[in-house]
Amino acid sequence: MRKLVQTLPGIDHPTRQQNSPLGKDKSHESAVRQVSGQARYVDDMPEPANIGYVALGTSECAAGKIESIDLDAVRNSDGVIDVITIHDIPGHTDIAPVFDGDPVLAENDILFYGQPVYAVLANTTEQARSAAAKGVITVSDGSPTLTVDDALAKQSFVRPTHVIGNESAIETVSGAAHQLSGSLFVGGQEHMYLEGQVSMAIPEEEDRMMIYTSSQHPSEVQKLVAEVLGTKLHRVTVDMRRMGGGFGGKESQAAQWACIAAVLAQRNGLAVKCRLPRSLDMSVTGKRHPFENSWRIGFDENGMIQGADITVNGNCGYSADLSDAIVDRAMFHVDNGYFLGDSHVVGHRLKTSYVSHTAYRGFGGPQGMIVAEAMMDGIARKLGEDPLTIRKRNLYGETTGNTTPYGMDVGFNLLPDMISKLEASADFWQRRETITAFNKSSPIIKKGLAMTPVKFGISFTAKHLNQAGALIHIYTDGSIQVNHGGTEMGQGLHTKIAQIAAHEFGVDTADIEVTSTRTDKVPNTSPTAASSGTDLNGKAVQNACITLKERLIEFWAAECGVSSDGAKFENYQLTIGEHTIDFPALIQAAYLGRISLSSTGYYRTPKIYYDRETGTGRPFFYFAYGVAASEVSIDTLTGEYKVEKVDILHDVGASLNPAIDVGQIEGGFIQGMGWLTSEELKWDDHGRLTSNNMATYKIPAIGDTPAEMNVSLYRRPNDEDSIYHSKAVGEPPFMLAISVWCALKDAIASLDDYQTDPYLPTPATPEKVLDAVMAMQAKSGSNAA
Structure with a gap:
């Protein structure tokens, strides 16, 4: 079930213009070819x-x-x-x-x-x-190194350890009214x-x-x-x-x-x-990095964190590959949406005898972000509060603080408003009461409910990668060919690029052809990663369009003998004052007038910097936000479980294509759910991968999809000057699935009347859920005795 929520302020924005392809549901440019088997790989x-x-x-x-x-x-x-x-x-x-x-x-x-x-x-x-x-x-x-503990003992690293924050945080934690420590194994992913x-x-x-x-x-x-x-x-x-x-x-x-x-x-x-x-x-080929993380936090009687000492251990495999930046991003996201007070974060890049692990959707962010949610659950169980209450109290904002552990000001945090809206639309608190009552009367099946936020930084953490180029040709019949440095991997990048070019020239997307990504057309391109494909390449394409439009406007204004002020490309026409010409006729006239109909475009992300020596800076152009509420039921006899219902409210800025954005949110969530529940990498004692085929490695199937999944878009235009004030949507939704993991823990915690935060390593397979259930039953039984 999809609910596309309009929350745009009343401004004249391109995504609101009736005749523009922006902000409209457009199918993927290769959809017909893909489903009919005609798309060529x-x-x-x-x-x-x-x-x-x-x-x-x-x-x-x-x-x-x-x-x-x-x-x-x-x-x-x-x-x-x-x-x-x-x-x-x-x-x-x-x-x-x-x-x-x-x-x-x-x-x-x-x-x-x-x-x-x-x-x-x-x-x-x-x-x-x-x-x-x-x-x-x-x-x-x-003598292979096959465990994180072995690598730490050998001081085996692919890159030097990095630290952000202050060591004073260790004393802050010790001086707080309450302390809590914990650890978590976070599995990798194929x-x-x-x-x-x-x-x-x-x-x-x-x-x-x-x-x-x-x-x-x-x-x-x-x-x-x-x-x-x-x-x-x-x-x-x-x-x-x-x-x-x-x-x-x-x-x-x-x-x-x-x-x-x-x-x-x-x-x-x-x-x-x-x-x-x-x-x-x-x-x-490498996987998502497995991590083994630990933390110690200090907080007051209201559960508000005053200090945090966190260590993330990335299992990098045999070489550095992209691990330096991946562990950096894990460190940058251990706060998720919460102010950690005085903080100290250590990131180890461990060298082991496995295939070299590499980039994966979220690029280390998920492995860091889950630490924040584990800490929130731990505080809530210790104080006897609902985890959502603790989450809301610790959000960045006026009552806490607004500066991340690496010194970046968060700016206007959307999470308080987004959580409030989802609480209402998902009937969170009524469902909480219903589920608590159900668990008291149900001896075998237990239900869990959790709402978790996402605050994800958008930009490559390697500053030089935040640049893009484009090349546009207009042919004499008025058709337009666009080439850019981004790659199409099914996410709809070329579709959004076509919408951008069509909007700029006032034509339909059918007149835009986005060609293969080629190194002889646009050189020195960055990878399509870090959720930046549309942000970077869309801006580069827009800049190329602007250059061509300026040439065409100058030419036609001179032909008409008028000022170029107020020129507008719309409805296949260029209009300057009282003078209008059809777009194909304009292009033919410009060609005869010897006007260049080809242009490059270039863009580099502004404002970003990071000082590695001090561990401070602004590594991200902006943050994308999201909130998800997940409800699960578990069988305490077998550990089997179902994800019953999911409600999502996700921040996409001024969406360029709501249909594609919703698709990315749905797909990202399900893939994230697989990472946390079913996708288990297994190596034998000799370091050989045994989960090396679809029979031994389980990705989510249609039967694992939640019976009810509601996705709404929070479409407040980006405060930063991103492409038409939209926001990246590739990676952030992946981490919404942490709500499923927290909901499983919530169901298990009900066995001890929510007094204990269960240990549940990921992926939380039914076997691991059953282990956690049995541990909780043993503890609650001893308490009863």
């Missing part, structure tokens, strides 16, 4: 006549030194064209995105179980995979994109290379392919039309497969495709 592209296929040979241990690699049987296998190891790479062998440590193929050391050691090129996929299984890799015994990792490399003249890849970061693929080939970036072109999902898993880790394909293509002078089978894809 990399593996659907017509293949060149002369093409080879790649398979990988991988390690069967998590640590050790490579003593020998016997590939004779591989080379002699049917259909094999070529076999390479790292010693066959002509250029750079390290393809790390930021910090060194990511070899394209294993060199001297095995760094994780399943690490690619060699690559096979054959005439068919089957021949390549059969041959790859015949290699013999001899490795000396190593990206489970529908389209797996795939790249196709086509060699062109001399050392030029054309790459088609399923990547969120085409410019990085371009750079790394050029480096492994030992050539310049201008010799490599990367084309990315669409992905079948990414979620961060194709931000940095899509490059390896493109690099391997490119090396084999260059060596053999033929096109090469590298497509990973699902189980291998899951084994050789």
